[in-house]
Amino acid sequence: MDDRLKRSVGVELSLVTVDLVILTIREGEATVLLVERGAEPFKGRAALPGGRVRSDETLGEGALRELREETDIDGTRLHLEQLGAYGDPGRDPRGRVVTIAYLALGPDLPVPKGGTDAAHAYWAPVAELLASPDTLAFDHARVLDDALERVRERLEYTTVAAAFCPEPFTLGDLREVYEVLWGRSLDASNFRRKVTRSEGFVVDTGEQRPQATGRPAVLYRRGPARLLSPPFLRPGTV
Template structure:
């Protein structure tokens, strides 16, 4: 039986906003496009969904290919769908964007269709369209990056997602620096400690302390991620 449709075909793709923290700043992975359209421009990594996979499988595949890691050690979630008719000059392409984040991600290697790949400080990219510190992003990727940053900022208020940005074991000062990097300023120290230590299962203390500070102060206790996922009431953004 042959089926016909009045609707033209379109492609489905995934785009990835991959975040990590480098030198105390929130950084995102970008690739320099080696092919048209937007050849020579920088873009979020991603690709088309293959016939034998769904969007989540495609996102994990692209994540492995772009980071060079067989097992991605962090968090992945769907952000939203971008479907403006003219977002891709080649054809109608609907993109299902995802947010991924993990600590200490390695230097990236450009894939087969990319000329280069590198980490960029997010604030350098989003200060404004005429910002000289960062490139103009291809397609609608600046909007995707804006939405992805706000998703992560918001989730740090009411979830324990910040722990996904630090390698275990970690100290509370290291965890607080995650909030400073993502929000642009650190949360109030007293409120931060009350939320983290007062939320059952936010962090789990170990019996080990970190290295001595340069000032010779008491070594900070080391923690691991706990099973909790929500912070109620939310932490106030700095």
């Protein structure tokens, strides 16, 4: 569509991009995958991986391709879901750009590799980034904040916490996910009771892991359930 036709029909074309919030837990901290932008705008600034959606691909396909190109991570092995759309005027100095954000979760993911327009990729603590939101390019601090709250809510009503745990895992490993993401300590006995009574949340593998002290810990894998009944409400919520 040329400029004359756009003016005649009153159409303003928008660019559609995808951005990815890839969260994992490393060394007891919630961390997110960032790239250092290798091109303008915001050259040299930290940003979420992402880019333009091609005309011949779906949004999901674009998200997986950008993840692979910018970080060399295979997104098909992650829990991947659409987070939301961000299209405020001025969010991108290049013009009206609408981005579709995706949330990806995985267990202790490897050190990524940069590529294409990303100078390099690395993991960064979520808490530090949200404490200094101007660190991130575009409106990515807002996207990250929304993603963290989405995960916290998902922990209450779904079994997604297990997506952070390399299999097989112990209930202590699983409890750490809740404690890190909610920022609260949980009673171990009460947590064990809730998990084991929630049908299909975890499956006993029949194996054990030796512990430095005490009895060996039972090893589990993720069960078939995707919803928790009853839900695990965050401490202090009703």
